[in-house]
Amino acid sequence: MLRISQIRLRPGEPVRGLRGRIARMLKENESEIQNVKIVKESIDARNKMDLRFVYTADFDVKNPERILRKARKLHANVTPAPDNAYAAPLSGYEGTDRYDGPRPVVIGTGPCGMFAGLVLAEAGLKPLILERGKPVEERSRDVEHFWETGELDAGSNVQFGEGGAGTFSDGKLTTGISDPRIAKVNEEFVEAGASDTILYRHMPHIGTDVLREVVKRIRQKTESLGGTICFGRKVTGLRTGQGRLTGLELEDGSVLDCSCAVLAAGNSARDTFEMLYASGIGMIAKPFSAGVRIEHPQELINYAQYGEVNDSEGRLSAATYKLSFHCRDSGRGVYTFCMCPGGYVIAAASEAGGEVTNGMSRFARDGANANSALLVSVSPEDCVRETGEDHPLAGMIFQRQLERAAFELGGGSYYAPAETVGHFLGHPDTAPSVEPTYRPGVRWASVRDCLPSFITDSMEEALPQMARRLRGFDLDGAVMTAVETRSSSPVRILRDEDMQSVSLRGLYPCGEGAGYAGGIMSSAVDGIKAAEKIIEKLAEQK
DSSP states (O other), X not given: OEEEEEEEEOTTSOGGGHHHHHHHHHTOOGGGOEEEEEEEEEEEOSSGGGOEEEEEEEEEOSOHHHHHHHHHHHTOOEEEOXXXXXXXXXXXXXXXXXXXXOOOEEEOOSHHHHHHHHHHHHTTOOOEEEESSOOHHHHHHHHHHHHHHOOOOTTSSSSSSTTOGGGGSOOBOOOSOOOTHHHHHHXXXXXXXXXXXXXXXXXXXXXXXXXXXXXXXXXXXXXXTTOXXXXXXXXXXXXXXXXXXXXXXXXXXXXEEOSOEEEOOOTTOHHHHHHHHHTTOOEEEOOEEEEEEEEEEHHHHHHHHHOSOOOTTOXXXXXXXXXXXXXXXXXXXXXXXXXXXXXXXXXXXOSTTOOOEEEEOOTTOXXXXXXXXXXEEEOHHHHHHHHSOOSTTHXXXXXXXXXXXXXXXXXXXXXXXXXXXXXXXXXXXXXXSSOOOOSSOEEEOOGGGTSOHHHXXXXXXXXXXXXXXXXXXXXXXXXXXXXXXXXXXXXXXXXXXXXXXXXXXXXXXXXXXXXXXXXXXXXXXXXXXXXXXXXXXXXXXO
């Protein structure tokens, strides 16, 4: 196949016209262009009067060498299509039931653990996958109950359970990494029920409503390949000998013999971090961010990004944005994160007495509000100063302080403190322009009363500057809901080139909780990498 880029269509032009557009770009008869497949779709909205969809596509022709020569003369962007097929290392047990060695263990079923378990199962290594929470079906009911009543189940919530925190999000697959394993992750998601648009959209998403079913189907595939998934099995300790992992202690008092474990805990597994630190596992504090969720009318974001555009084909989805700013004096970074168009601000607590926000969108992204995290960078030194603690868990302690302050300011029962942007910026009579979507509800208050000044001062400086890039971002009636603290892990569990802990052979810390990923895609890729290391190791021992 050949690949052509920079195919530009107006919003009113149907996608089925791609074949004809390619033929015209190459001055060929349309019949010569066959099997057109979209590889990438993005929107060029720099000129609001001439908004365009921009495509990259693969296609077949009878004589590719002739077309390549012709394309060079026409200055068309045509190249041979690359082969991005993923191939895992071979264990020698693929497609068989012959493996009878020690079963590799995976701790956690977020994106990292989910894909580590799947790849190990595909290799015929019969992984044992431990999840502290519940299956996604039961977990979803527990989360809905929490949102309706404010009654938190500390073992089954937005953070803990099958699929990890990403299950209750927008299911965004955007990532800053470039890795051939990304194609593997996307293909598995599509096979499990995600829209095939994630294979080519510039900012792909699955949607939390679809993702719940996708997670279940990947579990079923892993089980069909010989993997075993055990829910309600929380790891509370490590057994070691001569610098190697020998077993895992579980909450029910049992001990699981184990010489090889992928540690795929999420960034909210604070009790796990404490256990690892007490066990002498090498870790360091790492920077993270904290702030609020900010909600605007989605129509305002659409107009700011697209202007007035004729979208007769209905291809323009709810508009997104990504903003950043560096404070002039402090140099501190402020940025938006996990933007959820047409979405909802959700209660994401996992500890009693602590209030946490996050964002979520369904696949349709058809809610009235847009929301995003508005975050300020937090350094390990900030955490030492704010907590008086000087060790790798100081960031975790600082996060907990913020969450408890927000819980108290919200009046308890997991109501969240909320404030209009206008009120925050000194316009006290500002009414909200949106109905806050956070459940179980909000209490109007000043978010300055639960966040330290270095965070609120940075947000105050950034808001009007960000509005220069996205008109209306500092809308007086936009709503800020506190607090957002779980955007990334506050620790990094140190590992070597083989992805094993520098302190304990056989323990493979990976994913977001271990400090090596930031989002669904990068976490899944890191889990696959860990699985590959284990496959290579076991193949050598065969």
